[in-house]
Amino acid sequence: MHKAPDEEPEESLTVTPPKKWAAGVPAVVHALEYSLQETSAKNTGVTLLTMNQVGGIDCPGCAWADPSPGHRHRNEYCENGAKHINDEATTRRVTADFFRRHSVSDLGRRSDMWLNQQGRLTEPVVKRPDSDHYEPISWGDALGLLAAELTSLDSPDEAVFYTSGRASNEAAFVLQLFSRAFGTNNLPDCSNMCHESSGFALHQTLGTGKGTVSLHDLHHADLIFLVGQNPATNHPRQLSALEQAKSNGARIVAVNPLPEAGLLRFKNPQKASGVIGHGVQIADRFLHIRPGGDLALFQGLNRLLLEAEDVRPGTVLDHEFIAEHTSGFEEFAEHTRAVEWEDVLAATGLTRTEIERVHEDVLRSERVIVCWAMGITQHRHGVPTIREIVNFLMLRGNLGRAGAGACPVRGHSNVQGDRTMGIWEQMPDSFLDALQGEFGFDPPRAHGLDSVNSIRAMREGRIKVFLALAGNFVRAAPDSTVTEEAMRTCRLTAHISTKLNRSHTVCGRTALILPTLGRTERDFQAGGEQFVTVEDSMSEVHASYGRLQPASKLLLSEVAILCRLARRTLDGRADVPWEEFEADYGAIRDRISRIVPGLHDFNRRVARPGGIRLPNPVNEGVFPTPLGKALFTRNDWEPPHLPEGHLLLQTLRSHDQWNTVPYTPNDRYRGIHGSRRVVLVNPQDVAALGLADGRHVDLVSVWTDGAERRAEDFEVVPYPTTPGSAAAYYPETNVLVPLDSVAEFSNQPTSKGIVVRLEPTGTPAFAG
Ligand SMILES: Nc1nc2c(c(=O)[nH]1)N[C@H]1C(S)=C(S)[C@@H](COP(=O)(O)OP(=O)(O)OC[C@H]3O[C@@H](n4cnc5c(=O)[nH]c(N)nc54)[C@H](O)[C@@H]3O)O[C@H]1N2
Ligand SMILES: Nc1nc2c(c(=O)[nH]1)N[C@H]1C(S)=C(S)[C@@H](COP(=O)(O)OP(=O)(O)OC[C@H]3O[C@@H](n4cnc5c(=O)[nH]c(N)nc54)[C@H](O)[C@@H]3O)O[C@H]1N2
Numbered sequence: 001m002h003k004a005p006d007e008e009p010e011e012s013l014t015v016t017p018p019k020k021w022a023a024g025v026p027a028v029v030h031a032l033e034y035s036l037q038e039t040s041a042k043n044t045g046v047t048l049l050t051m052n053q054v055g056g057i058d059c060p061g062c063a064w065a066d067p068s069p070g071h072r073h074r075n076e077y078c079e080n081g082a083k084h085i086n087d088e089a090t091t092r093r094v095t096a097d098f099f100r101r102h103s104v105s106d107l108g109r110r111s112d113m114w115l116n117q118q119g120r121l122t123e124p125v126v127k128r129p130d131s132d133h134y135e136p137i138s139w140g141d142a143l144g145l146l147a148a149e150l151t152s153l154d155s156p157d158e159a160v161f162y163t164s165g166r167a168s169n170e171a172a173f174v175l176q177l178f179s180r181a182f183g184t185n186n187l188p189d190c191s192n193m194c195h196e197s198s199g200f201a202l203h204q205t206l207g208t209g210k211g212t213v214s215l216h217d218l219h220h221a222d223l224i225f226l227v228g229q230n231p232a233t234n235h236p237r238q239l240s241a242l243e244q245a246k247s248n249g250a251r252i253v254a255v256n257p258l259p260e261a262g263l264l265r266f267k268n269p270q271k272a273s274g275v276i277g278h279g280v281q282i283a284d285r286f287l288h289i290r291p292g293g294d295l296a297l298f299q300g301l302n303r304l305l306l307e308a309e310d311v312r313p314g315t316v317l318d319h320e321f322i323a324e325h326t327s328g329f330e331e332f333a334e335h336t337r338a339v340e341w342e343d344v345l346a347a348t349g350l351t352r353t354e355i356e357r358v359h360e361d362v363l364r365s366e367r368v369i370v371c372w373a374m375g376i377t378q379h380r381h382g383v384p385t386i387r388e389i390v391n392f393l394m395l396r397g398n399l400g401r402a403g404a405g406a407c408p409v410r411g412h413s414n415v416q417g418d419r420t421m422g423i424w425e426q427m428p429d430s431f432l433d434a435l436q437g438e439f440g441f442d443p444p445r446a447h448g449l450d451s452v453n454s455i456r457a458m459r460e461g462r463i464k465v466f467l468a469l470a471g472n473f474v475r476a477a478p479d480s481t482v483t484e485e486a487m488r489t490c491r492l493t494a495h496i497s498t499k500l501n502r503s504h505t506v507c508g509r510t511a512l513i514l515p516t517l518g519r520t521e522r523d524f525q526a527g528g529e530q531f532v533t534v535e536d537s538m539s540e541v542h543a544s545y546g547r548l549q550p551a552s553k554l555l556l557s558e559v560a561i562l563c564r565l566a567r568r569t570l571d572g573r574a575d576v577p578w579e580e581f582e583a584d585y586g587a588i589r590d591r592i593s594r595i596v597p598g599l600h601d602f603n604r605r606v607a608r609p610g611g612i613r614l615p616n617p618v619n620e621g622v623f624p625t626p627l628g629k630a631l632f633t634r635n636d637w638e639p640p641h642l643p644e645g646h647l648l649l650q651t652l653r654s655h656d657q658w659n660t661v662p663y664t665p666n667d668r669y670r671g672i673h674g675s676r677r678v679v680l681v682n683p684q685d686v687a688a689l690g691l692a693d694g695r696h697v698d699l700v701s702v703w704t705d706g707a708e709r710r711a712e713d714f715e716v717v718p719y720p721t722t723p724g725s726a727a728a729y730y731p732e733t734n735v736l737v738p739l740d741s742v743a744e745f746s747n748q749p750t751s752k753g754i755v756v757r758l759e760p761t762g763t764p765a766f767a768g
């Protein structure tokens with residue numbers, strides 16, 4: 001067993017020039033180094049060799065899709081996937097003795113990195129109202145306590161059940177079933193903070209919230225946009241798909257305020273040429289856009305397309321697609337023709353020539369795909385921006401045919417599946433009717449609370465019990481101070497978790513940690529050894545088989561915990577065979593087959609290599625909107641108001657973290673080593689603000705409520721982000737994101753668009 005560090009590591013920043021390429025040999029070396037620090041060589045071998053293979057462990061990292069079974073590489077994983085899987089397969093353990101040595105107050109002062117490094121949770125523990133320590137509790141007593149709190153509530157809506165996207169389909173289905181049988185739709189999830197804007201915009205315009213493309217489409221596109229995403233770090237195997245698209249002749253346009261390493265050049269570690277050669281240039285064009293400028297960019301492109309059609313009628317737009325499948329074209333066209341170039345150039349920071357060159361690429365391309373992630377969704381105008389991307393795709397019929405479409409690149413490995421299973425505070429009546437038909441209870445129909453509204457409700461004292469299935473809610477959520485205070489108002493907080501994190505240290509009056517099996521581990525139940533299923537970003541549903549021995553004999557699976565809780569809480573109140581579900585997850589999948597369209601005959605079909613691809617109606621020419629057509633929309637924007645001397649801050653991921661959990665203080669591709677308390681600022685702004693390289697500053701966010709939100713002591717690093725903007729790491733900067741600063745329509749926190757000022761602290765550093 002590896003010993004966990006007891007002391008916090010010293011922070012000391014060194015900065016090297018940002019990398020101009022991603023992956024290659026160093027990536028493989030870094031993955032192995034990290035894996036071997038965490039776990040044994042044997043575990044590393046088992047996890048990595050079976051990862052993303054038929055009959056193996058589905059990578060618990062991102063939601064990128066696997067190639068079809070015949071086309072998988074022997075090492076079908078990336079550097080970061082290897083880190084994520086071995087972070088779970090660690091041989092370090094958090095025991096009862098650990099909790100005796102560390103009080104909750106002590107743990108609350110520790111860094112996110114330190115908490116994670118302590119290893120896997122091994123037995124259920126409780127923090128009682130009069131104590132500052134977690135202490136062991138039996139499973140029976142822990143679930144009894146939770147059930148007693150739930151049954152004593154005045155209304156089921158005083159409970160909130162949060163889900164993070166690593167939870168399996170089976171666990172997610174059981175949780176939403178329990179929640180609705182209990183009587184509430186309060187089912188917030190990490191997606192509320194992630195791709196909610198995508199789901200909302202796609203639903204409204206296309207009638208379905210999911211992306212429309214497959215890996216095969218990507219491989220065969222002529223033109224691919226990568227907008228607001230950093231694939232080298234967050235979806236590394238996307239680079240292999242892009243490499244293949246390029247070898248088939250695709251062009252790639254990257255749109256980003258940062259020149260991210262993998263957008264420029266990629267060395268494929270799975271190929272000899274990637275190990276020794278110069279790699280492949282990924283982006284043919286790089287648009288160095290101002291944050292939040294993407295809506296204006298796509299409006300500019302759409303205006304150019306309409307004008308090109310005027311000059312050469314019948315050659316630019318796909319009139320057949322527009323006439324047959326869409327509604328609202330005339331109003332959209334009129335609105336788009338009135339878009340002013342002056343506004344587009346100001347919002348994007350681009351030149352008209354740069355936009356016209358991309359327009360020429362579009363005209364030359366038969367098949368266009370737009371990929372996007374958090375750089376779009378986490379802005380105030382996230383929803384209208386995605387609607388404008390849909391307008392752009394529809395003008396040339398780039399939807400519903402091979403090699404073309406919309407590709408929101410999902411984050412967590414099963415975040416899309418959790419939604420398919422009903423984890424959403426606003427599931428449609430069709431789903432609720434199906435639940436009612438299957439289980440004979442009447443599910444609540446009023447919409448429940450999403451993540452932001454859950455915090456608001458806690459703050460107002462309306463929530464008494466908070467239960468999380470995976471995740472790290474208080475660190476993922478905006479406005480850390482407000483969120484932590486809100487969480488502390490609960491009577492009981494409980495977390496079903498694999499590893500220790502900050503949310504365990506921000507307790508209600510009573511708090512429970514319910515430790516669970518991870519995806520890497522073998523799961524034995526009364527009905528035999530179980531597997532679980534997950535759905536990737538391209539709607540492929542497949543099985544994941546645990547391979548390692550459980551981290552502790554006292555762990556229960558997520559499904560077992562939830563089924564036992566349901567039995568104790570509901571006491572026969574719904575006609576659900578919880579015991580059978582716990583014994584055999586196939587029984588859960590049988591019920592899912594009858595409820596979720598596209599998953600009929602789930603057990604048999606998911607056992608086939610490659611699993612099931614859920615149909616997307618758009619690819620069958622069906623647009624299930626109320627009009628039965630895809631909608632063109634008119635979208636307006638207001639540029640963010642940046643007072644003199646202020647910058648627009650985006651909060652993002654380093655190369656060495658999984659969401660709220662930093663693995664090391666390094667960000668190799670951006671050249672940041674040894675500290676995460678850095679703020680990347682354009683050199684022009686560094687000079688104009690009278691700052692210097694290495695100067696220490698507080699980041700202070702400015703919001704209409706007048707409250708001061710401050711993140712202390714960051715080092716200024718000059719970096720080629722677009723002028724007027726800055727970047728710093730999440731979750732250290734979540735304290736700056738006001739709870740009420742949300743995207744229009746989707747209520748998603750605007751984590752990529754926060755107005756800040758930089759206040760120098762201490763003695764000035766020498767300019768370097
Ligand atoms: N290694 C690793 N992999 C992960 C994760 C992780 O934490 N670590 N997290 C997973 C999850 S849950 C998610 S959601 C995804 C996130 O994947 P990403 O969305 O790639 O993650 P971020 O680091 O938030 O980076 C956002 C990117 O958007 C750019 N950007 C910011 N604002 C704008 C803008 O206004 N316009 C444009 N065009 N670009 C902008 C930023 O410069 C950055 O390159 O990754 C998943 N994969
Ligand atoms: N400022 C800012 N805030 C953001 C973002 C941002 O870009 N900027 N991104 C947002 C996004 S995109 C997301 S998705 C959220 C992420 O929010 P969450 O999904 O809530 O957070 P994670 O960091 O992924 O959760 C990590 C924890 O999950 C638990 N865990 C891991 N694996 C398992 C498992 O198999 N089972 C169980 N039961 N538990 C497990 C571990 O205890 C671990 O500590 O954060 C959001 N917050």
Ligand code: SF4
Nearest residue numbers: 059061062078081237
């Ligand atoms: S690209 Fe994503 S799913 Fe694939 S191995 Fe890497 S982290 Fe895992």
Ligand SMILES: [Mo]
Nearest residue numbers: 194195411412
């Ligand atoms: Mo995410």
